[in-house]
Amino acid sequence: xxxxxxxxxxxxxxxxxxxxxxxxxxxxxxxxxxxxxxxxxxxxxxxxxxxxxxxxxxxxxxxxxxxxxxxxxxxxxxxxxxxxxxxxxxxxxxxxxxxxxxxxxxxxxxxxxxxxxxxxxxxxxxxxxxxxxxxxxxxxxxxxxxxxxxxxxxxxxxxxxxxxxxxxxxxxxxxxxxxxxxxxxxxxxxxxxxxxxxxxxxxxxxxxxxxxx
Numbered sequence: 001x002x003x004x005x006x007x008x009x010x011x012x013x014x015x016x017x018x019x020x021x022x023x024x025x026x027x028x029x030x031x032x033x034x035x036x037x038x039x040x041x042x043x044x045x046x047x048x049x050x051x052x053x054x055x056x057x058x059x060x061x062x063x064x065x066x067x068x069x070x071x072x073x074x075x076x077x078x079x080x081x082x083x084x085x086x087x088x089x090x091x092x093x094x095x096x097x098x099x100x101x102x103x104x105x106x107x108x109x110x111x112x113x114x115x116x117x118x119x120x121x122x123x124x125x126x127x128x129x130x131x132x133x134x135x136x137x138x139x140x141x142x143x144x145x146x147x148x149x150x151x152x153x154x155x156x157x158x159x160x161x162x163x164x165x166x167x168x169x170x171x172x173x174x175x176x177x178x179x180x181x182x183x184x185x186x187x188x189x190x191x192x193x194x195x196x197x198x199x200x201x202x203x204x205x206x207x208x209x210x211x212x213x
Contacts, residue, residue: 005029009038009065009104017126020050024123025106034117035109038065041098048105051095054088058109058117062086062096067103071096118185121147121154125161132160137168148177155184163197174198175206182210189213 012023025036035058041048048069054060062071064084071078071086072095080086080096088094096105111117124147131140141164148154148161159181165174178198181188192198193211201207 012038014040015123015126018130020047026119027123032117032119033110035119036106037123038104038106039096040102040104041067041069043101044098046098046103047095048098048103049094049096049107051093053093054090054109058111059090060088060094060107060109062088063106063108065104065106067101068099069096069103069105070099119154120156120159120185121151122156124148124151124154125157128160128164132164137164138170140164141168141170141173145173152180153184155181155188158184159188159191162192163195166198166201169200171201171204174201175204175210178207179210 007028009023012025012028014021014023020039023038023040025031025038026034039048049062049071051072062080062085064080064082064086066082068082069080069084071080072093073086073088074092074094078086079099125144128140128144128147131137131143141161144157144161144164148157151157158177162174162177162181165171165177178188178192182192189211192207198207
């Protein structure tokens with residue numbers, strides 16, 4: 001396999017979760033040491049970056065690749081024409097809007113200081129998140145299962161699938177995929193112990209064994 005790769009922005013298909021569609025650059029290239037995605041606002045006024053704060057998680061660098069954007073960072077507005085760099089530390093609430101049609105923002109993120117970056121496969125989970133939010137857990141699980149089977153390396157994808165399976169009454173499957181998530185990343189053991197999505201399986205001995213280790 002070659003040690004380099006190249007692609008134009010439009011070579012990378014967008015993923016749409018019903019909010020802000022994005023192009024999964026990290027996933028496309030198989031990058032494992034940092035996150036990278038690109039969002040495009042088709043029309044002036046479109047939200048490009050979903051509002052979030054990355055509390056306790058990653059630092060993010062945003063680059064306005066084309067067009068013009070307005071960032072809102074902890075309530076302060078920052079004008080950002082093409083070529084602008086914006087850094088947001090963990091905990092800073094951020095979002096961005098297109099001021100011109102076809103405004104594209106590249107986002108690059110890394111782990112919090114002193115931690116190693118671990119890709120969790122959220123890009124692959126994204127198409128099923130809307131079903132989860134709507135309470136259509138069996139449908140979300142059915143869709144995410146194929147992605148999880150094809151990409152067992154992503155603990156976050158396994159974990160989200162297990163959540164849906166638990167809520168859908170698919171007990172054995174939920175425990176299996178939770179076990180896979182924990183095997184890949186120990187952080188999911190403590191998370192599952194307090195996650196209400198696992199209330200339907202909380203009394204199962206196999207679940208208790210997973211979270212008690």
